[in-house]
Every structure is written in structure tokens, then in C-alpha cells.
């Protein structure tokens with residue numbers, strides 16, 4: 057008897073290990089095999105927002121009488137409906153209705169401890185992480201019960217330490233917002249014991265799981281987009297950190313675009329806790345979300361710069377792409393800005409400025425001042441103007457910049473329908489990002505902590521003096 061993992065558009069079947077339990081891939085072609093499964097795992101992703109969940113698979117899931125375990129987006133789709141109107145009026149998407157649960161916007165990207173007390177999965181305290189926009193759960197009917205309660209620190213970007221309902225179940229249908237739920241050994245083992253799986257069968261499950269993980273990896277969108285993509289880390293490590301002059305500069309779209317052009321084993325990380333920003337990249341290359349994918353800044357994020365550096369040093373990635381948070385200097389006077397993390401990490405940087413705020417001219421001037429302030433203390437590789445709407449103007453600026461050794465790149469303005477802050481459909485977001493024409497150098501990096509003191513005010517003063 058197999059344990060299925062659903063692999064449809066918008067799904068993240070390698071985002072976590074799911075206890076190494078899945079033994080069969082279920083997709084648009086073989087969905088009729090759901091009925092023969094012992095259990096079906098529905099992974100996270102953009103299953104609701106994509107609005108592309110195939111009707112015939114929905115029906116098969118509704119009729120299925122085995123165990124169903126939905127994680128995050130996989131949980132949402134099992135509920136009654138999700139209100140995805142985060143920055144607008146309610147926008148309701150109807151779901152399967154196997155659990156009497158309704159979801160509405162609540163952002164959380166914390167690593168958490170959760171409580172569980174359940175006859176199938178056992179009792180205790182587990183660990184995992186949240187990574188969602190629509191995580192406010194309302195249980196509508198007494199037949200649906202609480203499965204997990206998470207201890208969170210931050211909700212909707214604000215410190216708010218409390219316990220929230222993070223999972224629900226009814227009969228054999230289970231859902232939780234907690235990623236890594238099944239990766240908690242006591243949960244996985246309780247489940248296997250409950251199903252009377254013998255030791256021999258367990259080994260068989262884990263063996264089969266290794267094979268389907270390889271198969272899932274081969275199905276990553278990146279292989280369709282980038283024919284040269286390979287996934288064996290051998291070369292010398294290269295990397296960049298993407299800084300910008302402001303938030304909403306299109307960093308996430310750009311990061312995804314850059315990742316789509318690389319050939320090799322890629323690690324993508326985010327400065328700060330909002331790991332939702334790197335999910336498109338992870339979707340593209342089908343890499344898991346681990347604690348190392350978020351670098352702590354101030355109180356936000358998962359691992360310290362030191363832990364991150366140790367991890368990268370001992371890894372076999374060819375490329376390390378890090379997305380900054382907010383503007384490069386935001387928080388600098390408190391010592392908690394993206395450029396200061398870049399400096400500590402000893403990473404080369406690009407500066408992104410968006411042209412939709414003060415025009416291509418304003419973006420250029422602003423980025424130039426960032427460039428020259430940072431140049432003394434960091435390896436600044438160039439400026440990327442994003443959302444460029446006039447290439448004649450751009451060429452003139454580019455020539456001017458080149459006269460002074462400043463490399464200027466342009467990314468054309470595209471219709472970015474979905475951004476990770478609001479609704480996102482990972483498949484189309486990644487496809488669109490991969491069409492961006494961007495070709496920047498990713499230099500070799502020396503992975504070594506830089507412990508030198510940093511003084512923001514002094515750097516700015518030097519810059520002013522140079523201008524006078």
C-alpha cells in the first residue's frame with residue numbers, strides 16, 4: 057500500500073521531507089490511483105491561489121476513504137473556503153469542504169513549537185515552521201477538531217507572542233499550517249504504528265521514498281525552463297546578495313529571475329524572517345525550506361550570520377543567492393540593516409532600484425549614492441534598474457555610468473500580476489520571472505565572516521566630504 061504525495065501545478069512536494077513517507081507521486085495523469093492509497097499527503101504551495109486545482113482530482117480526493125494529510129496550502133484546500141482578499145475586500149475561493157474550516161488572512165513566518173494530542177499522530181510538543189499569508193483558522197463545526205496549536209512570536213509582521221490554532225481534523229482528514237509536521241519523529245512513528253506498519257514495511261517505505269524524491273526533483277520547473285540546469289555541486293562557490301534602495305523594488309521577482317538563469321546547485325536565502333519571498337525560487341528548483349534559508353536581522357529571522365556561514369562553508373552549493381530586506385540602509389543606525397549583514401557575510405552585492413517611484417532618472421541617482429557609499433566597505437558589483445520603461449534613456453545612463461566604472465543593468469517593466477505579499481501563483485510567477493532578460497555576473501565568493509566594526513554615520517560623512 058502506498059502513501060501518495062500530490063504533485064500538481066503550484067505544489068511544493070520537496071519543501072519538506074514529510075517524514076520520508078511518500079512512496080508514490082500522484083499527478084494529473086494517475087490521480088485515479090488515489091483510491092488505492094493508504095494515505096495521501098497534500099503539500100504546501102499556491103494550490104488555492106492558483107485556481108488550477110483539477111476538478112477530477114478534487115472529486116477523487118472527496119471520494120477517497122484513506123488518510124489525508126494536508127500541509128499549509130494542502131490544509132487550506134481541504135477546508136471549506138479561503139478569503140484571499142488580503143489587501144482588498146473579501147475574495148473567497150471555495151475549497152473541498154472535507155474539513156469544516158474557513159481561512160482568512162494572517163501572515164506568519166515563524167519557526168514554532170506546536171502542541172498536539174491526537175490518537176493517530178500522538179501527543180507532545182513538535183517543531184516546524186509557518187510560511188503563510190492566509191493562516192487565520194476558524195473551525196465552523198464541532199465535528200472538526202483542533203489538531204495542532206502553535207506558539208508564535210510574530211503575526212502580521214508584529215511581535216505578538218501567543219498560541220494560535222494551526223491545525224484541524226475530522227475523521228481521517230488532517231490538516232495543519234505547520235511545515236515539517238511529519239518530520240517530527242514522534243508524529244511519524246505514531247502514525248506508522250497506528251497504521252500497524254511493520255519494521256520491514258517501514259524500510260521499504262523509506263527506500264521507495266528516496267526514489268520518488270529523485271523523480272520529483274527531476275520534475276522541477278527549472279529543468280523545463282533552463283535546459284542547461286544541472287544539480288550536482290562541484291564548482292567553486294559563487295554568490296551575491298541583492299540589496300535595494302527601498303522595499304517593493306521587485307527584489308523577489310528579480311531573485312527568482314536570477315535563479316532561473318543559473319546552472320548548478322543553488323541555495324537561496326532571505327535576510328529576515330519573511331521567507332515567503334524565497335518560496336518562488338524554491339518552487340522553481342524544488343529545494344526544501346530549512347532553517348538556514350533565513351538569516352536573522354535584529355529580532356527577525358531564523359539563524360544567525362555565524363550559523364549561516366558555517367552551514368554554507370560545509371555545503372556543496374555552486375551558487376548562494378541572498379535576498380535583502382527593505383532598503384539596504386533601513387535600520388543601519390541600529391546596526392540592523394541589509395548592507396551590514398552583507399558586510400558581515402563578506403558577500404558581493406548588487407543594488408536594485410525601481411523606476412516606478414521617481415522615474416528612471418531618480419532611480420539612477422538614488423542608486424548611485426548607495427553605490428558610492430557602499431563601495432568603500434563592500435564589493436559592489438553594479439546597479440540594477442528595475443521596471444525600466446524606456447531603453448533609450450537607459451542606454452544613455454548606462455554609458456555615463458560606464459565612464460566611471462559603474463556597471464548598470466536594466467530589467468524591463470513587466471506586468472507583475474502577483475506578488476508574494478498578496479496572492480501568488482508560483483507556477484506563473486516563476487515562468488514570468490524566467491522570461492526576464494537579465495544577465496549579471498555572479499562572482500566567486502570567499503566564505504569568511506567579516507568582524508570589522510561598521511560605522512554607518514562615518515561612511516555617509518565620507519561620502520558627503522567627497523562630494524564637497
Ligand SMILES: NC(=O)CC[C@H](N)C(=O)O
Nearest residue numbers: 100101128129188189190
Ligand atoms: N506555504 C504554503 O503552503 C503557503 C500557503 C498559502 N499560499 C498562503 O500563503 O497562505
